[in-house]
Amino acid sequence: MAHRIIFQVAATGARVFGRAFAEAYKQASASQKYAASAASSGSTSAATFSSGGLTLDEACKILNVAPPKGGQANLEQVSERFKRLFDLNDPKKGGSFYLQSKILRARERIEAEVREAERVREREEELRAGWRPKVYKDR
Missing domain, CATH: 1.20.5 (Single alpha-helices involved in coiled-coils or other helix-helix interfaces)
Incomplete structure (x- = not known):
């Protein structure tokens, strides 16, 4: 049993x-x-995963800024809009924590896109100039 x-x-x-x-x-x-x-x-993995799934278009709409063209964005305008919207949605002032987090993720997404474009541009510039490794000789 x-x-x-x-x-x-x-x-x-x-x-x-x-x-x-x-x-x-x-x-x-x-x-x-x-x-x-x-x-x-x-699509870049850093930009995709760090922004919580926000697309670049959504991030630009949240902050009401123009999308970066060719990896160039007016980061001063992005920062200004971020600060204003972040402060307006402060939970201590009756705002929404959810909206604050969306605003933060939008700024991070735009900055990640600009960083990635800058990194690609630097890599291409280095390739055009020619790669010259540093050689250290033992004495």
């Missing part, structure tokens, strides 16, 4: 564990496919 109960508990546990493992595998596979498609479409 006891062996039957033990077998039922083990079988149920194995079934639950098997289903959980299969679901985790499906999610990991979908995540891997999504990351591969995002990488092939040219």
Whole structure:
């Protein structure tokens, strides 16, 4: 009698564990496919993951600024709009913490886009100028 109960508990546990493992595998596979498609479409991983899923267009609409053209953005205007909107939505003054966080993520997204474009521009400039590694000689 006891062996039957033990077998039922083990079988149920194995079934639950098997289903959980299969679901985790499906999610990991979908995540891997999504990351591969995002990488092939040219979106930057730093900008995608650090901004909480905000697109550049959404970030520009939140802060009411023009999107960066060619990696150039008026960061003074972005900073000014951020400070104003962030202060207006202060929870201590009756504002919304949710809106404050959206404003913060929007600023981070725009700055990440500008940083990434600057990094690419510097890399291309270095390639055009020619790469000259520093050689250290042992004496």
